[in-house]
Amino acid sequence: MTFKTADLCDDHYDNGTIQVCEPIFGDFGGRNKFSGAIHTIHCFEDNSLVREAVAMDGKGKVLVIDGGGSLRCAMLGDLLAAKAVSNGWEGVIIHGLIRDSADIEAMDLGVKALGTLPLKSVKNNKGTHNVEVGFAGVRFTPGSFAYADEDGIILSPTALI
Template sequence: MYINAPAENITVYPEWPRPSRDLLQSLAAYPPALIGDVRKRMDMMSADIRCLTPGTRLAGSVLPIQVWEGDNLAIHRGLDEAKPGDVLVISGNGATNRSVFGGILAEICLHKGVTGVIIDGAVRDIEEMNDMGLAVFARGTVPAGPSKNGPGYVGKPVACGNVVCNPGDVVIGDADGIVVIPQAELIETLQALPGQEDSERSIRTRIKEAVAS
């Protein structure tokens, strides 16, 4: 950790398998809306969780973190477990009167190769983070800072934006919002995507032909 605080009350769960980089990159080529369509339009996070860093997209393997409302000790501890390609998926139980994430934590994320952050809660330092290129999704911003006392969990499934997120699931996000893909369903999801893309393309072709005739 880059802060000087005792973290014994943060429970860290055993390490989990992560999806391959190839699989992640292949899925990241598709927008969340199309991915949602091939997944029965299920497993998408609440519209209240927005992209706060315009122009950024997010794709990665879930590193779940549960914080005590208004406290971010578990995020500092969780970043010690982060691997390149991870996305921090943080449940703050939806509390927004205190931010649990900001520019310093964003700096650690970039240093660890974390590709994005999703928070069921609030953040601060958003202008700074806009310049850093890290994709940050949350319920909102507030300047009030957090405590660093814990307790919390790292690597235990969390509820974020109404969706259960397990360690090693894949999250894909853009300006529309976020879809969560369970790790056991990554390949079948990827295989269904070209067909869905073709069917949208053929509808567009028919629209253009009708307009032209």
């Protein structure tokens, strides 16, 4: 990937077409830079829909998980991250936690999350796919685009690169 979020901000921020996420995320995947069309999941302490999503074709897509910012359980672990890699997902942005961080760091997947915790989530099949979600001071709209690197995350309604 050849983009830098700083350069994209320089080129597009003043015309109001992009949003910039608040700096609340850490980098946990093997890729520090990723981008793609947004697919969202809204769920709270239940990663059943995450399992469904990572089983889908993720080529050219970024999975955005709104876990409500819960610090009580992880929404992504090594098995689901490996499934995301095998199905071509570019990256995952999680308003929540991950586990198995050492294993995920070795994978060819971008992962931004609030932190780590070893406790897994429940699986009650609760949540929704592809609805607009908001956290980190921005709105994630399905089908819009996310760009993430070492400097942060930006969103655009259309592809910038």
